[in-house]
Amino acid sequence: MKVVPSKSSEWMRPVASQKPAFAIIEIDRVSQVFQTSARKDHLALSDISLTIEEGAFVSILGPSGCGKSTLLYIVGGFVSPTSGAAKMKGRAIMGPGPDRGPVFQEFALFPWKTVLGNVMYGPRQQGVRATEAEAQSRALIEMVGLKGYENFYPKELSGGMKQRVALARTLAYHPEVLLMDEPFGALDAHTRTRLQNDLLNIWERDRKTVLFVTHSVDEAVFLSDKVVMMSKSPGRIREVIDIDLPRPRLRNELLLDPRYQKYVVDIERMFDESDAAGAPS
Amino acid sequence: MKVVPSKSSEWMRPVASQKPAFAIIEIDRVSQVFQTSARKDHLALSDISLTIEEGAFVSILGPSGCGKSTLLYIVGGFVSPTSGAAKMKGRAIMGPGPDRGPVFQEFALFPWKTVLGNVMYGPRQQGVRATEAEAQSRALIEMVGLKGYENFYPKELSGGMKQRVALARTLAYHPEVLLMDEPFGALDAHTRTRLQNDLLNIWERDRKTVLFVTHSVDEAVFLSDKVVMMSKSPGRIREVIDIDLPRPRLRNELLLDPRYQKYVVDIERMFDESDAAGAPS
Amino acid sequence: MSRILSPSLVVGLVPIMLVIALWQALVSFGFAPAVLLPPPGFVFGRLLQQLVTWTFQQEIAATLVRLFAGFAIAVVLGVGIGIAAAVNPATNAVVRPIVRVLAPLPKVALYPALLLLLGFGHGSKITLVAADALFPILLSTYYGASTVEQKLIWSAMAAGTPRYEILFKVVLPAAMPSILTGCRIGLVISCIVVFLAEMITSTDGLGHALVTAARTFQAVDMFVPLITISLLGLILNALLGALRSYLLRGFPEA
């Protein structure tokens, strides 16, 4: 499968909710307690239950520190929850696997590899031939706007550039489920918009499932089938909102769509309420 | 000077341009070349000249990788430019000093200190007595919404929490000039808005000069007296826009103000043009 | 504390038990004559006997004084020079080549000269221990200090920390993981060297007890100092581990 970067999105796709809903990821009453150095137990996630259907684009919104990253780690299989269980395709998640590709908030690039080396790492690991892996990787690097930086080491990149390499690295090995932790957080508005489109494009073509953490309500509504709102720590699910907007979504059209506006305003209002209710711990 | 956190802003301040303009920071034809491991020279900043007046709030906008952080490093005195010079109050910047406080994009918290220890570091260094420093620091920690996390170590914090500690750590020692590199990048919309208000509040009361890197056009227009737009690498200054909006600025009022809208739309348009013109390198 | 320690303590004791079992097996199945390798039971029995005697306690005290004095000097010099060389180009230019030359020298060869300069008492032995333990500590410190994250130093400088204080407030704590590794290596070397020095020329100390026993084939008495130093290693390891997890409690790897 070759990744062809494209700027606009001239494809058609049935609206997600019309597909037969098959739960690819099930999170069942998951709680996570961290031991802190101060020898106190810290409850990061409390009793989270969530079902994600195959091919769905689900965003997670929530105040800083509410446990979004932790939830992603649990789905990724990197951390096993203190109680409760996470399942993928009906089977308990026992550890990481190439079916779930994470994009970490802190990038976690391999510092001893160049940009190209980082992006090629996944495909090579999956057994793709070197020449092919390189061609694919170069295409992805170009897509994230880093053409010309193939031979730079991570320490020589700016924050946003590192973030884009991390994105490309994960996309390169085509995981079935993408676990993205604020993947566009360090990008300027323009680059962000372009990558949002590219991501939607890939998502559509490859029928991926995406779990997407973001702080931008706009972004969540624009991209998602479903927005999960979490409340302040200990992290709980406050609300799950189905975004019933037609696809393909074109940014310019959507901005004028009153339904889109309403979703954004509603969600923002909910945030304000949540803050008023739950006092900062 | 004691920091009193406040949520709304009921203060009066003359509009910046009415003050006698005294150039606190002058950047004079600065270029920065990096040596990359690939043994190629990489031009990160090209011929940047910029004057920042005392007490001004200046935002820098620009595509990812255009050299914003590098420019901040030069003003901070951490990196000396390959050519050109930066001056503070008429004197060449030779190194870092407590008059210019940075908030780094990567936070750079001291891993061996707790949240409180990190925030107290600056005041203690400035000779503030321990009890007083602690009281101030606790107030700041509460302001950034981290009350209860005083004894956590950085590794036990989420991304956004670390960012807020970094912000508090710098605010704690009252630098004259704040050099902030996407200080709200990892925060949710709500926390972000609150901290924007708090920052404006502090800025006004202490008559600070702020150099503020952001990716959010909204944020730049809302906060700044002046927005500097940079173009794609090698970083150059494309445009400097004076934001002529009355202060104090209240978010709710401003959102309805057509001048504000125009600034945002204009700047966004400029971004699009810049991308169309300068092909991605 | 006990929650963390106990399982790993058990796991840690297993191999030591295995070694003792192997030792017993070697003796029992005649792979080594008892006159060269006495059965462990004998050795531990004698050790318990010896531990309560005043003379043996004095031997241990003499060895410990030399060990810790030498090691302490090595730590102070090694960490000090290592950090200075890492942060200051001028010091670096001087220290680097000198270390390159001096580090690989077999310090025992200097021992006769040290004996004459410092006498037959503690001085010469402490110096030898310090000289041998110094370089591993210095090299580790240098590595740790020269890879400190730049922005940590920048943050401290911007907060108004004077340059020399940055050494103590940023470089030292940030380099601590590496320094502690160096100290662990230096400590082991100190144990070896203090014994060596006492074996070459001494009138007291565990090393001396060992050679005199070895010369007269008192195998059990020879193994008592060896076991003592092994146990000492175990104790020091535990102390170092505790110190490490205290000092590095903020670091992700702790």
Place this chain on the structure above:
Amino acid sequence: MIAPATIVRRAAPVLACIGLLTAWQLASLGLKNDSFPTALEAVRAIPDILGDKESLINILASLRRMAIGFGIAVLVSIPLGLLMGRSRAVASFFNPLLMVIYPVPKAALMPIIMLWLGVGEATKILVIFLGVSLPVIYHSFEGAKAVEEKMLWSGAAMGLSPWQRLVRIVLPAALPEILTGCRTGLVLALITMITSEMIARQSGAGNILFNALDMGQYDTVYAMIIIVGAMGICLDAIFERVRAGLVRWSEPQFDMPLSFS
């Protein structure tokens, strides 16, 4: 055209050596002590050693042992250290054991080592092996511990097995620290190369040194020390080249800004 700074840097080792020799010369003149000859006397004895074919064979024999001991130590210690760093169980299994075994002076165990390994090469290689493995194990251990967890998670998510992660992520990520261990190991290899020949010897650099020491030929002793020092510089320089090539990605981007000068 060479910049003055480069000249200073190139000349620094030479200057340092001259400085050391001068300090030594002055000290020995001041002490007037037979067992501490002047630097000049020692330097004068160097050609005698290097001119003698037998001595050269001796020195080469030592270097060969050192190379073997160092090689085996590195091959064994790095995997062990990395495993200890990544697995709490392995660490708590080996750590106390190592701390019990290493402090025991090998010289004291000679009678038993001789019993199984004789008095020849094997014993000396074992001693060198133990000397080198100590820092390599512990630096690999610490290096592996400090590897950023999320890097390993990324690898796991790409389908790397635990062993592959150890080799392809932990090893490169910890390489700078491992190489520091190897560098200390190199220093200790040279030292143990000599001291392994203290008690029993057939041929080797230590043979020359300890014979001279026994005979009170102090100029030869110190000449030998100088020769070992010189070997140290050469090996270190070679090692530095290899290291620089392997871990260029980890070099700090900016110079340490703390010069007091």
Place this chain on the structure above:
Amino acid sequence: QQTIRVGWTIPAEESKYWMMRRPAEFPDIGKTYNIEWTQFQGTAPMTQALAAGALDCATQAPLSLANGVVGGNLKAYIVAQHVFEKPGGFSVYWAVMDDSPIKTIADLKGKTVGISVIGGGTQGPFNLLLKQNGVDPAKDIKLVEVGFAVSEDALRQGRVDAVNMNQPFAARAEAKGGTRKLFSLSQAMPNIVHILEACRADFVDKNPELVKAYVRDITSGMKKALANREETLKVVNEVLKAPLPVLETYLLKDNDFGRDPGAAPNFPAIQKMLDIYAETGMLPKLDVAQFKHPTIVAPLQ
């Protein structure tokens, strides 16, 4: 062709040095049998090596050998002798500085005295002499270990008040002057045996011919060493790497130890030493007969 593993040390085994450096002079070496030479630091480690079976034959001092027998279950034969003290020749002595107030052994009370190896071969006669002069070696003096090589310096630096001297260091110190002999071991016993050659009994019993050839060569080596001083000096110089002029001052001269022309062990003298060690409490009583092999003992032709 069989190999015999031999331990040796420096500085006074001229016949073995000849065998090492001039093997062509010995018809059997390298032809009917081979020698694997290993040099040791002192005789005690060689005793351990013998006991561990890592060596077949080695240089030994009477005390170390006896220690091996008593403590290490070692069974060995004394097959030859290297050097001993002969009347009129060199005897290991304790020196003081010329201007030292110490005039007699009794004056050593309360002083710091150097000895090459505490509990070593010289300590028996040394203790005996002290006791005879009313000095308790355990309480009245402070004994420190000072190797022969640094004796002179330690004395001149004032690190010790008296110290033992051995060749070639004694010759060197005397040439320089400023020191004086306080007493020598010959005062305790006239014909002390310093080092001899011992072979493991089981090895000898298994390879009698081999050891015979070895002992034969030691005998002939001793002959050659005594017959050709010029060449011996060269050989010793090659082994010790000590400059010829230094060796010239003492080696095989009157101020050197004695050497038996046939390298024959002096069993009565050895017995006497064992008795002294027993008397001073360093060893239980031993009979030298157990070290005697009926046939394999120097001189062998």
